[in-house]
Amino acid sequence: MKTAVITDSTAYLPKNIRNAHHIHMIPLNVIFGHESYQEEIDINADDFYDMVKEGGELPKTSQPSIGIMTEKLEELAQEYDAVVSIHLSSGISGTYQAMVTAGEMVEEIEVRVFDSEISCHMQGFYALEAADLADNGATPDQIISRLNEMKESMNAYFMVDDLTHLHRGGRLNGAQAFVGSLLQVKPVLHFVDTKIVPFEKIRTRKKAIKRITSIFEDSIDENGQYNACLIHANRPDEAAQIKKELEQEFSNVEITLSYFGSVIGTHLGEGAIGLGWYRRS
Numbered sequence: 001m002k003t004a005v006i007t008d009s010t011a012y013l014p015k016n017i018r019n020a021h022h023i024h025m026i027p028l029n030v031i032f033g034h035e036s037y038q039e040e041i042d043i044n045a046d047d048f049y050d051m052v053k054e055g056g057e058l059p060k061t062s063q064p065s066i067g068i069m070t071e072k073l074e075e076l077a078q079e080y081d082a083v084v085s086i087h088l089s090s091g092i093s094g095t096y097q098a099m100v101t102a103g104e105m106v107e108e109i110e111v112r113v114f115d116s117e118i119s120c121h122m123q124g125f126y127a128l129e130a131a132d133l134a135d136n137g138a139t140p141d142q143i144i145s146r147l148n149e150m151k152e153s154m155n156a157y158f159m160v161d162d163l164t165h166l167h168r169g170g171r172l173n174g175a176q177a178f179v180g181s182l183l184q185v186k187p188v189l190h191f192v193d194t195k196i197v198p199f200e201k202i203r204t205r206k207k208a209i210k211r212i213t214s215i216f217e218d219s220i221d222e223n224g225q226y227n228a229c230l231i232h233a234n235r236p237d238e239a240a241q242i243k244k245e246l247e248q249e250f251s252n253v254e255i256t257l258s259y260f261g262s263v264i265g266t267h268l269g270e271g272a273i274g275l276g277w278y279r280r281s
Contacts, residue, residue: 003134003143004076006085008064008095009039011124012231012261021131024076026069026085028095030262032059039262048262049234049270061263063095069102077108082140084112086126086147088119091194092267112140114147117194121229121258122156122276150278157190157199157215158231158274159208188212205271212275213246219277226253228277233260234270242273253277 007013009027018025027038032051037043043051052058076083085103090096096115103111114130116123126147133143163185186208188199202208220226228246232239236257243255260268 001081001139002079003082003084003138003140004080005127005131005134005143006072006076006083006099007123007127008087009041010088010093010095010119010261010263011086011127012040012045012120012258012264013124013127015040017128021128022135023127023131024072026064026072026095026099028064028093028263029062030059030266031062036062037262043262045234045259045261045265048265052265052270058266058269059262061266063093063098066098066102066105069099070105073102073106073109073111077106080109082110082112084114084130084134084140084143084147086114086116086123086130088123089117089191089194090115091117091191092119092196110140112144114144115194117151118154118156118191118276119264120156120231120260120274120276121256122154122278124258125154125227125229125278126150153279154276155190155215155219155278156274156276157188157212158268158272159186159188159202159205159212160268161186161205161271162269163187188215209242209273212273213242216246216275216277217249220250220253221279222252224252225280226250226277227256227280228253228275229256229258231258231260231272231274231276233265233268233272235273239273242275254280 006024027041030037085099087096099113116126130143185201186205187201190199230239230243
């Protein structure tokens with residue numbers, strides 16, 4: 001059985017990485033006024049943050065159409081027997097469910113859809129693992145089983161400079177205690193049961209980042225091997241410095257530097273910093 005791997009644009013895997021691993025990508029959309037852009041195709045992260053600064057406000061986002069998904073599946077059916085499709089958390093987007101529907105509509109290929117329950121490069125880690133397994137002849141069942149195994153140790157925490165974007169877009173759950181003081185805190189957030197929820201109130205950006213790295217440090221077993229990722233919203237130098245400091249301390253963690261692109265950046269706002277990791281072995 002020949003299996004293709006799909007993910008969506010919010011995995012923020014650069015095109016050369018996707019091509020090298022034979023990963024197919026379905027883009028979400030960013031909408032500035034009456035203009036719609038396909039993320040990672042029509043607009044990249046740098047252009048997005050520049051456009052936000054020029055326009056003064058964040059755009060809207062939308063999930064891919066089922067039509068685009070069915071077209072991709074029909075295209076892949078010409079070469080593949082099955083697809084494993086990995087998407088951002090179903091709790092913050094309808095993309096996962098849209099692919100489930102598309103898969104039911106295309107009979108020529110077996111479609112297995114995986115809810116990452118997360119997003120950004122942590123979602124990308126799942127896609128990379130799935131692609132490597134597919135290239136080595138793993139069946140869809142074997143791939144899904146491995147992804148579920150990864151999920152058991154998958155962690156990610158992040159902070160934002162301004163909670164109002166998440167609150168406005170309805171992507172922040174369990175936040176009633178924060179609403180009255182949105183501008184007064186830099187809370188640490190994480191995913192729980194597919195939703196973004198507050199983890200802990202922190203008063204300053206510096207302390208919030210330190211809290212995130214301390215959670216990471218406490219969870220790393222010196223006998224294990226880990227993959228991790230530093231993710232930033234237009235703060236490359238700051239993220240690179242944190243990455244460097246963690247690499248000096250943990251030789252058993254391979255750390256990638258990535259970014260919050262236009263769709264996730266719309267909901268987090270510029271300045272967000274995240275750190276995610278899972279145990280590789």
